[in-house]
Amino acid sequence: MVKAPKVALLLTGNELMSGDTVDSNSALIARALAGCSLQVVEKATVGDNLDLLRSTLSRLAKTYDAIIINGGLGPTQDDLTAEVVASLVDGGKPIENQEARQHVEQWCAARNIKANQANLKQAYLPRGSEIVPNPVGSAVGFACDLYRALVIATPGVPSELEAMLGDVVHRVVQRLGGSQAHLLRLQTFGIGESTVQQIVKETMPDWPWEVELGFRASMPQLELKLAVETDQQRDALAFCEQKLMNAFGDHILGTGDVTLAGELQRILREQGKTITAAESCTGGHIAAMITAEAGSSAVFGGGFVTYSNAMKQQMLGVDPETLNAHGAVSEPVVREMLAGALAHSGADIGIAVSGIAGPGGGTPDKPVGTVWIAWGTAEDTRCRRICVTGSRKLFQTLVSAACLDLVRRQLLDLPPEAHYFQRQAQ
Amino acid sequence: MVKAPKVALLLTGNELMSGDTVDSNSALIARALAGCSLQVVEKATVGDNLDLLRSTLSRLAKTYDAIIINGGLGPTQDDLTAEVVASLVDGGKPIENQEARQHVEQWCAARNIKANQANLKQAYLPRGSEIVPNPVGSAVGFACDLYRALVIATPGVPSELEAMLGDVVHRVVQRLGGSQAHLLRLQTFGIGESTVQQIVKETMPDWPWEVELGFRASMPQLELKLAVETDQQRDALAFCEQKLMNAFGDHILGTGDVTLAGELQRILREQGKTITAAESCTGGHIAAMITAEAGSSAVFGGGFVTYSNAMKQQMLGVDPETLNAHGAVSEPVVREMLAGALAHSGADIGIAVSGIAGPGGGTPDKPVGTVWIAWGTAEDTRCRRICVTGSRKLFQTLVSAACLDLVRRQLLDLPPEAHYFQRQAQ
Numbered sequence: 001m002v003k004a005p006k007v008a009l010l011l012t013g014n015e016l017m018s019g020d021t022v023d024s025n026s027a028l029i030a031r032a033l034a035g036c037s038l039q040v041v042e043k044a045t046v047g048d049n050l051d052l053l054r055s056t057l058s059r060l061a062k063t064y065d066a067i068i069i070n071g072g073l074g075p076t077q078d079d080l081t082a083e084v085v086a087s088l089v090d091g092g093k094p095i096e097n098q099e100a101r102q103h104v105e106q107w108c109a110a111r112n113i114k115a116n117q118a119n120l121k122q123a124y125l126p127r128g129s130e131i132v133p134n135p136v137g138s139a140v141g142f143a144c145d146l147y148r149a150l151v152i153a154t155p156g157v158p159s160e161l162e163a164m165l166g167d168v169v170h171r172v173v174q175r176l177g178g179s180q181a182h183l184l185r186l187q188t189f190g191i192g193e194s195t196v197q198q199i200v201k202e203t204m205p206d207w208p209w210e211v212e213l214g215f216r217a218s219m220p221q222l223e224l225k226l227a228v229e230t231d232q233q234r235d236a237l238a239f240c241e242q243k244l245m246n247a248f249g250d251h252i253l254g255t256g257d258v259t260l261a262g263e264l265q266r267i268l269r270e271q272g273k274t275i276t277a278a279e280s281c282t283g284g285h286i287a288a289m290i291t292a293e294a295g296s297s298a299v300f301g302g303g304f305v306t307y308s309n310a311m312k313q314q315m316l317g318v319d320p321e322t323l324n325a326h327g328a329v330s331e332p333v334v335r336e337m338l339a340g341a342l343a344h345s346g347a348d349i350g351i352a353v354s355g356i357a358g359p360g361g362g363t364p365d366k367p368v369g370t371v372w373i374a375w376g377t378a379e380d381t382r383c384r385r386i387c388v389t390g391s392r393k394l395f396q397t398l399v400s401a402a403c404l405d406l407v408r409r410q411l412l413d414l415p416p417e418a419h420y421f422q423r424q425a426q
Numbered sequence: 427m428v429k430a431p432k433v434a435l436l437l438t439g440n441e442l443m444s445g446d447t448v449d450s451n452s453a454l455i456a457r458a459l460a461g462c463s464l465q466v467v468e469k470a471t472v473g474d475n476l477d478l479l480r481s482t483l484s485r486l487a488k489t490y491d492a493i494i495i496n497g498g499l500g501p502t503q504d505d506l507t508a509e510v511v512a513s514l515v516d517g518g519k520p521i522e523n524q525e526a527r528q529h530v531e532q533w534c535a536a537r538n539i540k541a542n543q544a545n546l547k548q549a550y551l552p553r554g555s556e557i558v559p560n561p562v563g564s565a566v567g568f569a570c571d572l573y574r575a576l577v578i579a580t581p582g583v584p585s586e587l588e589a590m591l592g593d594v595v596h597r598v599v600q601r602l603g604g605s606q607a608h609l610l611r612l613q614t615f616g617i618g619e620s621t622v623q624q625i626v627k628e629t630m631p632d633w634p635w636e637v638e639l640g641f642r643a644s645m646p647q648l649e650l651k652l653a654v655e656t657d658q659q660r661d662a663l664a665f666c667e668q669k670l671m672n673a674f675g676d677h678i679l680g681t682g683d684v685t686l687a688g689e690l691q692r693i694l695r696e697q698g699k700t701i702t703a704a705e706s707c708t709g710g711h712i713a714a715m716i717t718a719e720a721g722s723s724a725v726f727g728g729g730f731v732t733y734s735n736a737m738k739q740q741m742l743g744v745d746p747e748t749l750n751a752h753g754a755v756s757e758p759v760v761r762e763m764l765a766g767a768l769a770h771s772g773a774d775i776g777i778a779v780s781g782i783a784g785p786g787g788g789t790p791d792k793p794v795g796t797v798w799i800a801w802g803t804a805e806d807t808r809c810r811r812i813c814v815t816g817s818r819k820l821f822q823t824l825v826s827a828a829c830l831d832l833v834r835r836q837l838l839d840l841p842p843e844a845h846y847f848q849r850q851a852q
Binding site for chain 1: 437442443444445446447448449450452453454455456457458459460465466467468469470471472473478482640641642643703705708709710711712713714716717718720721722723726727728729730731732733734736737738740741770771772783784785786818819822
């Protein structure tokens with residue numbers, strides 16, 4: 001059996017050592033490599049210190065097959081990556097690279113500025129390097145050999161790294177092999193990792209061994225990842241996708257990077273419908289989620305943030321008698337809120353929500369976390385009480401997402417009972 | 427001169443290598459240590475692999491004065507920290523620690539479950555360890571000596587680490603020295619790091635060398651950090667605080683963890699006033715920022731999300747003639763939006779905003795990023811055009827924050843010209 005190639009990451013920057021910056025770049029790189037079945041075995045993180053960078057890179061290059069360096073390509077004195085690599089490659093200094101110089105000059109010209117010495121420093125690379133083009137920033141990356149390892153230097157600015165990542169991974173795969181694994185990412189809402197694992201284990205004894213099931217939580221969604229390593233295993237991948245669709249189809253929003261609000265917008269556009277929201281406890285978060293998606297003006301004309309009882313009456317025409325008799329967190333009130341929002345906005349479908357976000361405001365009868373939601377059309381209004389505990393931030397995020405999901409389910413004629421409701425009904 | 431003590435972090439967990447988890451724990455630890463003038467020199471991150479953990483910890487313990495290990499304390503087979511440390515300390519296996527066993531049993535009893543073998547595994551620690559109590563989880567941390575270094579093992583669950591961090595840092599300081607520095611954190615909005623640095627450099631030649639100025643960006647705010655190491659230097663700290671207040675006082679929201687919306691709520695409460703918002707391009711983000719703060723119902727009755735022209739007329743009474751003559755992104759329209767929002771909500775002060783978030787919708791006259799803001803009271807309405815470029819998310823965050831800041835400035839009688847406006851006026 002061939003030994004699996006080993007990749008290490010070397011992350012540099014004083015801001016990573018002081019704790020002022022949380023490093024998300026290494027996760028980005030690791031996920032991209034994992035997509036080609038390449039594994040990051042070690043991550044070393046050190047500040048902008050010449051000696052420590054040298055000794056760390058030297059150790060890594062003697063141990064691993066490829067090292068991806070992130071950071072230290074900028075124009076300032078603190079940016080040491082090219083100098084460190086050059087000193088190990090041939091004991092010398094970085095030398096001017098014509099392609100890199102051209103890139104810097106073009107980058108400056110496009111911005112109508114004259115390249116200064118700091119800019120031009122970025123054209124100096126270790127002898128024998130190939131440049132890795134940077135489509136968005138002034139600093140090119142570079143690739144070279146050190147001992148028997150491949151070294152690739154990338155910029156620390158996340159948007160620049162992201163733009164270059166395909167190229168970087170391609171170079172590593174070319175050198176080390178690694179398979180372009182087939183990866184399917186399914187975005188879900190309303191089920192948890194342990195539930196999925198349990199149901200797969202209990203009801204799918206025929207799950208093929210070659211299909212790996214992984215998870216990534218990104219509140220309020222959960223990403224399911226199905227991966228196989230070879231072309232021959234693609235049938236098994238499709239088999240498992242179908243299994244998951246059968247078991248959790250109504251919880252699956254779509255593939256890739258789709259979001260709940262993005263998918264809802266797609267469905268509304270397809271059906272030629274518009275939506276509105278009347279929000280009490282979510283305080284604008286539902287409208288903010290909808291309008292965070294580009295193109296939302298096609299499906300959303302406006303929404304009502306009615307935090308106080310007075311505003312529920314004034315903006316939505318909720319009857320003061322209803323508020324007195326049942327309280328603001330009640331089925332009759334959210335029904336009237338929805339009716340008012342639909343009437344005043346002319347939208348086809350809507351959401352109304354009233355609850356107790358906390359930390360204050362709970363009663364024995366209606367504890368913190370209690371939420372009433374009404375959703376649907378004037379002719380087909382639905383209503384439900386749920387309870388969401390956790391921090392105020394978690395409460396507002398989850399309740400807003402649940403509201404969007406309820407409308408999605410109604411529009412698609414899916415069962416209204418997502419797992420987050422079933423669990424509460426038990 | 428005494429050599430400064432050196433601390434390294436060893437982070438473990440397969441989820442850190444696959445990219446499925448972004449490590450924020452190491453930043454938490456580094457910031458806590460920096461508060462005592464202790465510097466993290468190297469971070470090593472490896473998966474749950476016995477041999478690699480052993481060789482990495484051995485190398486670090488030979489190089490640094492203290493190593494904080496994070497992760498690998500859980501109940502499963504993958505959790506290897508105690509085993510790794512024990513094998514290096516005395517070549518043996520972890521042994522049962524009575525205090526740790528008591529903790530696990532009490533933790534289980536409090537949850538009405540019987541401690542099983544997996545739970546009890548967490549009571550086995552390297553010989554000679556002291557436990558580091560975990561007030562929130564079942565796994566205690568531990569501290570022991572390895573070669574000449576202090577090793578402290580901490581859990582990977584962020585809430586547990588956070589609860590134990592004071593204790594951990596105290597142990598490191600006791601061992602290595604380090605000073606309990608005095609740290610002052612100032613939250614600001616509307617100025618950038620480079621601007622502050624430049625103004626400090628150009629206008630404060632008498633800045634005392636012993637006061638360190640640091641920065642932490644947390645969009646949309648920028649935190650300024652002033653630190654000194656001894657009690658005797660506290661006067662110098664106060665001197666610098668006064669300097670910064672004189673130079674940037676109107677940009678400083680307060681100390682500690684204060685937020686823009688939190689500070690605005692405090693001012694409104696103090697003045698007995700209420701606020702409302704009429705939002706077009708921010709689509710609910712302003713209301714969401716206000717209501718994300720607990721206690722917001724005391725100052726916020728409701729808001730209007732008027733994305734379409736029809737809703738601007740319907741909800742706020744904007745004149746269709748004004749919309750036709752000037753377009754939705756214009757001074758007359760935001761003025762009418764504000765007047766309508768104040769009249770319909772009865773709030774004392776308000777915000778109205780209309781702009782082009784992009785990526786579509788720009789024109790040569792009004793490019794993507796153009797925003798008109800009206801703010802103030804019915805008697806004292808102010809108006810301003812700004813331009814904010816960047817992603818849709820950045821646009822909505824920055825514009826919403828700028829709106830809250832403008833009201834804050836008006837309520838406090840501060841200059842309306844924050845740095846973000848001055849720059850655009852140039």
